[in-house]
Amino acid sequence: MPYLETVSDLSPASLARFDDIIDVRSPAEFADDHLPGAISLPVLSNAERAEVGTIYKQESPFRANRVGGAIVARNIARHLETALADKPKTWRPLVYCWRGGMRSNAMGTILSSVGWPVGVVKGGYKSWRREVVDGLEHDEALLPVRLVDGQTGTGKTALLHALAEAGGQVIDLEGLANHRGSAFGDFGDSAQPAQRLFETEIWTRLRAFDLSRPVFVEAESALVGRRRVPRRLWQSMLAAPRVEVHAPVAARAAFLQRAYGDVISDPHRLNASLDKLVALQSKETVAAWKALASAGRYGELAAELIEQHYDPLYARSRKRREDKPVQVVEVDEISEATLASAAQDLLGS
Structure with missing residues (x-):
């Protein structure tokens, strides 16, 4: 059965449990910032993310989800055939997107269906950013x-x-x-x-x-x-x-x-x-x-x-x-x- 672990602890020890940390956000989002040691395997490119966002705002969330879902599925398939093609059965990835929603859960669900034990960051990148801001700006x-x-x-x-x-x-x-x-x-x-x-x-x-x-x-x-x-x-x-x-x-x-x-x-x-x-x-x-x-x-x-x-x-x-x-x-x-x-x-x- 597919298994997704919800991960809320982003301490070094917790992150070290995973073989790879996968950022599925767009390349532009990844370039702006990402979790330590993360690799970029986007499920939507910059242009695709903009396209889906426009459909969401100008047409309907349903059509945006349908169009976006098809694009996400194709991109995840490409990652399985390329960057992830040689990963062993014991490989353990941690996946995240912007807020722990559709993009990371789509990638996590498919990877876990393959048979890999997958973690998904609760709250996504925003959870990490909150920790950074608390540690560097709010802590006195x-x-x-x-x-x-x-x-x-x-x-x-x-x-x-x-x-x-x-x-x-x-x-x-x-x-x-x-x-x-x-x-x-x-x-x-x-x-x-x-x-x-x-x-x-x-x-x-x-x-x-x-x-x-x-x-x-x-x-x-x-x-x-x-x-x-x-x-x-x-x-x-x-x-x-x-x-x-x-x-x-x-x-x-x-x-x-x-x-x-x-x-x-x-x-x-x-x-x-x-x-x-x-x-x-x-x-x-x-x-x-x-x-x-x-x-x-x-x-x-x-x-x-x-x-x-x-x-x-x-x-x-x-x-x-x-x-x-x-x-x-x-x-x-x-x-x-x-x-x-x-x-x-x-x-x-």
């Missing part, structure tokens, strides 16, 4: 954040990676937002995730952490590119003790050349990034920086940007904070070895 408890702070080019993100490698608990906001948090921060054609997906990535990590231990986060503004840091995490960052990384200008300039190699290799993109600084620097200064870039004098450009633009910005922003760093990390060069050593020191302190 501060998180045990420790900020990794320092001037531009001191390797803060690289230090976060070293901390993670050494067993530390880390949230890399720039990595999750796909943006380096500055005028040079975008990754070209690689877009930022949707806001909701950004929040899901943060929450997925937070709920797996031991909150009796510190969570290392790079000091950022409330916006990373166009993605907003969720309220609870932002309030925790404002109240967090700071670790400050210090390095000489020459070492920082050399590091920036390595870290921003993708920008340097694209003259149009580099000039467009420099143009964003006109609001804070004179046109003559920006023109001089473009001339350095055109001449391939990237080390000089990086040093001037550090000394004339980013360090003064950093100094002004730190004047607004009255707290002193709880620890200062001094590095003569920014390398894997020095950052690994710094990470060990921070985890041991």
